[in-house]
Amino acid sequence: MFALVDGNNFYCSCERVFQPRLQGRPLVVLSNNDGCAIARSNEAKDLGISMGAPYFKIRHLEREVGLVALSSNYPLYGDMSNRMMTLAAAMGPTQEIYSIDESFIGLDGVPDLARRGHAIRDRIHRWIGVPCGIGIGRTKTLAKLANHIAKTADRKPGTYPAELAKVCNLAALPAQDLDDVLAATDLGEVWGIGRRIGEQLRAAGLHTVLDVARMDPVVARRRWSVVLERTVRELQGQSCIALEDAPPAKKEIACTRSFGQVITDLDPLIEAVTEHASRAAQKLRQQGSVAAQLQVFAHTSPHRDDPQFSKATIVPLRRPTSDTAALVHAACAGMRSIYEPGYRLIKAGVILLDLSPVGVVQQELDLEPEPRDRSRLMAALDAVNDKYGRGTLKVASAGTAGARRQMTMKQSRRSADYTTDWDAIMIASA
DNA sequence: TCTGGGGTCCTAGGACCC
């Protein structure tokens, strides 16, 4: 038995905790560069703003109906997330943190699920200020679905029985009631069924979750894939996806970003790639891994009517490493090899591939001297940047103020770091 | 003017082996 605890409109809810005047108003949080809406309050959803809607297309709503759009503030959301996860963990003996706003809880041996769910939900709301929904089911897919129902029943009364609002335990429903709920839910809401597969299922005459739950798993596998078969079995109550209580090490680490403005020259591109490789190297050291290959890419905007350019290359590393200088060097060499002048580039990135734990090394013949061990230097680099802020110490090719302006993100409306910066802590007046 | 970033898993098909 599993629960899924999920913060409602998480980024928007975090902002509202510290700016209560935003309660009840249509609110969106924007992606990097203030590009598009990645979180929407219920009021914003009611205005018809879709997930990922470009900001320039919804901007007029600010004037017309008082929409508020904020830049994203990840230090704030990350910290609020930690607090929420700590409280959600009390729901059961095991927890898998699935995303910044969601965690699965293993419920083996936990009695009185719905009542406990309500207690946890109330506590999160009271202590953290973030409303959330809790879904409970025999499998992770059913818990996800239950979570969707808990939120929808809360937001749109009448769509589902009122007692399923906020906390929904599908496992406690009588069979007929469960069928009714599944029949009232579009198959696109199922975890693992996206746009493409959803279309194909509809073309095959299936429309509701109940239709999918009644599929023959063998057919699901033959006509689609083992992925859909697993989803069907999960909907039927057979658990196929286990709880991962320890997060597995990443198999690749990416740092990619759109530029604040278009870039055509090599120099700023090299600066961007240096920065991305440096950040990726730091993430790599954090998880205690080394990379054997590095991929670097750059491309133009597919939304513009410009000559298009999109190239990537993989640079093998002489030895697996997590050394910033080595990774930056490889990334810059790769970028120089694919760069062509004359294109209006909008994005570049670095992806570290072929990762392995730092202790596992391939021995080799002693044909050339071992490079100097620079792990202590890297540890010092990380410690300084951790204490005094990202970018305090960096590789020289990262550049200085000049070209940097081109690359820095547009973030014109970012809130303060209320919970992670002493200077931004709010003062309550008596 | 203006459209995010970071991941995972699966599959098909090519290269290669005996």
Next chain:
DNA sequence: TCTGGGGTCCTAGGACCC
């Protein structure tokens, strides 16, 4: 005239997730 059978490994691309 005519050209096997069985397997592994790797990669690119598709699909999905938040």
